[in-house]
Amino acid sequence: MKQINLYSDGSSLGNPGPGGWGTLLEYNGHIKEFSGGNPMTTNNQMELTGVIEGLKRLKEPCKVHIISDSKYVVQAINEWLAGWVRNGFKTAAKKPVKNVELWQEYLEVSKPHTITAQWVKGHAGHEENERCDILARTQAEKLK
Numbered sequence: 001m002k003q004i005n006l007y008s009d010g011s012s013l014g015n016p017g018p019g020g021w022g023t024l025l026e027y028n029g030h031i032k033e034f035s036g037g038n039p040m041t042t043n044n045q046m047e048l049t050g051v052i053e054g055l056k057r058l059k060e061p062c063k064v065h066i067i068s069d070s071k072y073v074v075q076a077i078n079e080w081l082a083g084w085v086r087n088g089f090k091t092a093a094k095k096p097v098k099n100v101e102l103w104q105e106y107l108e109v110s111k112p113h114t115i116t117a118q119w120v121k122g123h124a125g126h127e128e129n130e131r132c133d134i135l136a137r138t139q140a141e142k143l144k
Contacts, residue, residue, distance in 0.1 A: 002027060002062045006054040009069060009132035010046025011140045018143035019043065021050035022135025024128050025057060037139035046136060047073050048102045052109055061112040069122030069129055077117040
């Protein structure tokens with residue numbers, strides 16, 4: 001099974017407002033870049049969309065290591081998501097989970113893969129995270 005690093009970041013100007021996502025897929029020393037945007041979105045939606053869009057581009061089951069500066073995305077994948085699914089997308093406090101449609105899409109596109117997720121501090125010089133940030137902000141600016 002191929003080992004892929006998926007770096008991702010999201011941006012929203014106004015939150016909600018015009019937003020963008022940037023994703024890098026790294027395999028065997030080669031990197032491919034992807035980005036996109038939405039004219040009215042939130043930062044968390046763009047953070048998660050970047051991960052989803054990266055996973056959609058994988059053509060076979062892979063071991064995917066997601067690296068993101070979004071605690072929301074990383075903690076949801078590592079800690080909260082299984083409970084949300086068990087509870088019908090409600091939190092432990094019985095409140096509805098935000099961005100359910102995106103989380104359902106994530107679950108669907110992640111099925112064939114073995115996923116791990118790691119948080120990195122944003123704007124701290126992490127080369128791939130900084131590149132994803134530029135891609136995301138560029139897309140958001142285009143839609144402003």
